[in-house]
Amino acid sequence: MVALTSLSAAPPRPSPSPATPRRWTPPPHIRTSSRRARTARSATVAAATPGTDDYHSTIRALNSRGRHVPRKSLGQNYMLNAKVNEELVAAAGVEEGDVVLEIGPGTGSLTAALLEAGATVFAVEKDKHMAALVKDRFGSTDRLKVIQEDITKFHIRSHFLPFMKEKCHTTRKHAKVVSNLPFNVSTEVVKLLLPMGDVFSVVVLMLQDETAVRLADASIQTPEYRPINVFVNFYSEPEYKFRVNKDNFFPTPKVDGAVISFKLKNAEEYPPVGSPKSFFSMVNSAFNGKRKMLRKSLQHICSSSEIEAVLHNIGLPVTITCTFGLQLTCSNTGLNDT
Template identity: 35%
Template sequence: MTRETGLLGAGDIRRLAGELGVRPTKKLGQNFVLDAGTVQRIVRAAAVGSDDVVLEVGPGLGSLTLALLPVVGGVIAVEIDPVLAGRLPETAAEFAPAVADRLAVVRADAMAVGREDLPGPAPTALVANLPYNVAVPVVLHLLEELPSLDRVLIMVQAEVAERLAARPGSKVYGVPSVKASWYAQVRRAGSVGRAVFWPVPNVDSGLVSLVRREPPQTSASRREVFAVVDAAFAQRRKTLRAALASWAGTAARAEEILRAAGIDPSLRGEQLDVEDFAKIAENAG
């Protein structure tokens, strides 16, 4: 689509990048979306509306931002790059003047952002094209720090999408799968080809939807449960009795805890769901 519709086209993106002297960097995991249809698809998949305040991480030149602004009540864009953060309000004013006042830009590292760093009403949804190298820690950090977030729709590397949405027993089920499921119901929400990005990455991307749910009912804390998860997958080829030996103190103590939790010590971590890990942590007390 073109400027008249308020979205960036490929020519607009290259012009803006040229004006700013910006080239996407691997260090920051930047890949700018050139295709307006893709950002519209992301907004539809996010199912956000006028009652939502959307948190966007890594808005870059503003492709997704401009697709969100006409649809939602507000966008809080968190951008670590000072040049991109400084230009984004101007881009909104140029391409979407009627709704540019819905945008607030926070220059910050998303991994260090808490509620006190964000202006206005608390965000209700996270919608973002996340840098591949920090996608999982960013999502987990924001779900923990911002309980107001009840929905997440992210575009990430396809492999990351598979891991986040994996179920117990899957070959790619692991720490990201379990920790994400502590906070939310997670599912794949579509695939995105590499040709819609600049520069073109070496991998395809995927959309992941997370809808917040209550964490498992347990007397163990989140940190305690996550410590069990980390230990179980640190040596994922080993049985739980062996993998949890260091965490529990001894293999015998690990077996004792597992049996008290009603879990077979000969199983492996990839066979357990988040509720199982919560039971283990609870019975370690």
């Protein structure tokens, strides 16, 4: 008879391996070719959901000027969510003592958040009614100057630099731009501000979501890559911050908004090109004839024989097309980092 104590316990049955969790696939509006941008976007998109209500103060401000309906021609879509304004200010790292350029203050909801953060604000508003409204709303502070002007025709250096010199009592050498832009002037404003790395350290803007994604995430290998992407990466380091649901605006636009940050470069950080003007002329010509050979598209810059000689020296066929040639050019000048 075998003693029970001599029986060894049966080895435990291995537990079944847990099922592999399904991989989360982001919806199309937050997909990106950049891991850094994808992480930032998925982490902050929740912060842009409707929260603190600024609706009543916005409506009161409009009614006080007899402006019951914002003007579509001026791209007026006012922010109703104070939380979004706070996130916008935080994205720019605004702190006490900063000098900030705000474009299109509207009813002053973002202006209020900037002033609360301790900034001194230089606001440029095209609509004379809204400019007067913002002046009246914050008339008791000496940290705000409102100019009634079209920003696309406004000479920033001649007006803003004296203001900055007067108001900046610290060792800060650069100002910041924080704006909830009218969507219809976004590209013009980006082209205006990004080459001003000697004045501004960072530009944080509210744009259409599609525009923000294209500026921050478009890869040189994708059809979405345009001359504006070359321009943006030449002068700055763009970063998509977060998406803002269209229901946060009044009136409600057809598309969502998004906040994008541009960290501006100094002149010594620009890619080493002989002349930025000539470089962008070459880029625009290449994009205008993507399927043409470079020696044909760039004839207005130099002769076909000169182009062929350069292509031969770098080991490329003289029949190379603009699309592939542009990829190599931008890669060699450091514009393919996003």
